[in-house]
Amino acid sequence: MGSLEFAAAMSHAPGIAAFTQAAPAAQRQAFLDAAATLKTAASGARLDAMVVIAPDHFSNFFMGNMPACCVSLNERYSGPVEDWLGVPRMDVPGAPGLADLIMRHAYGRGIEPAGAAQTELEHSVIVPLSLVTPAFDVPVVWVMMNCQVPPLMSLPRCHELGRAIRAAIDASGLRVGVLGSGGLSHAPGAAEADRLDEAFDREFLSMLDRGDLDAILSIPAARLDEAGFGAWEVRLWVAAMGAAHDRHPRTLAYEPIEAWDTGCAVAIFDGAGR
Ligand SMILES: [Fe+2]
Structure with missing residues (x-):
């Protein structure tokens, strides 16, 4: 048997690492303090x-x-691929045995991910890890979900992928963490890039804290579009919810940080490891 010993979700805006000091001090500190809580837990x-x-x-x-x-x-x-991220390029260990198990459990549940063995890490993985496991010494399985090029997986399918990840973890014989990385509202590179949808972000986190999975899985695609195409990345949060389906999500911080072009949130799933 394996076990889920840590579960969390957080935003991965490049500015968190690349231009940390651009954020107002109070917002920056609230976000980084919450990330430090994840680091202690991990x-x-x-x-x-x-x-x-x-x-x-x-x-x-x-x-x-x-x-x-x-x-x-x-x-x-190897990563990060972005030489401007403020994190030196390095090697990060993988966990191919666990990755293979995740593939097999996903197939068993009717989801067929692609497999790749030569991917390089970018800010979506490096930024969260730089805060949660900053020595980059914990072997990583990167599960990529397309949140850029429609059509995208439906929210219920994202949750089911998370359930498959968890089934693999439970069968792995390993102590495993899950970290969902994405969102919340943002529209990087778009004209409205600095207009965050704080109302969407707060409603999403309210649903998360209530454990209202039905409400989250029912968010209309049009509402995600309104929040900025970066909000499509709530799929990563939904997958993390699937992996930690028997744990209790709790928002540790939310700051709409315009200097980082993103509604920045950190949440932990209580009960992991018990
Ligand atoms: Fe992103």
């Missing part, structure tokens, strides 16, 4: 591996070849 969990559920921003997958989701089977990763 450290105490003595993890054998961390499953990071995160999108790809055209670092590995492009318009002409975009899987709905993809499990990285890497022995090792």
Whole structure:
């Protein structure tokens, strides 16, 4: 048997690492304090591996070849690919055995991810890990979910993928963490990039804290569009909810940080490891 020893979700805006000081001090500190809470929890969990559920921003997958989701089977990763991120490029260990198990459990539940063994890590994985496991010494399985190029997986399917990840973890014999990385409202590169949808973000986190899965799975696609196309990344949060379906989500911080172009949130799932 394996066990889910840590579960969390957080935003991954590049500015968190690349231009940290641009954020107002109070907002920056609230976000970083919450991330530090995740770091303490992850450290105490003595993890054998961390499953990071995160999108790809055209670092590995492009318009002409975009899987709905993809499990990285890497022995090792290199990253970040962005030389401007403020994090030095390094090697990060992979966990191919667990990755293979995730593939098999997903197939068993009717979801067929792509598999790739030569992916490189970008800010979607590196930024959260730089705060949660900053030594980058915990082996990583990157589960990529397409949040960039429609059509995208439905929210219920994202949740089911999370359930498959959890089934693999439970069968793995390992102590495993899950980290969902994405969102909330933002529209990077768009004219409205600095207009965050705080109302959407707060409503989403309210539904999360209430554990109202039905409400989250019923969010209309048009409402996600309104919140900015970056809000499509709530799929990563929904997948993390699937993996931690028997745990209790709790928002640790939310700050609409215009300097980082993103509604920035941190949540932990209480009860992991018990
Ligand atoms: Fe993103």
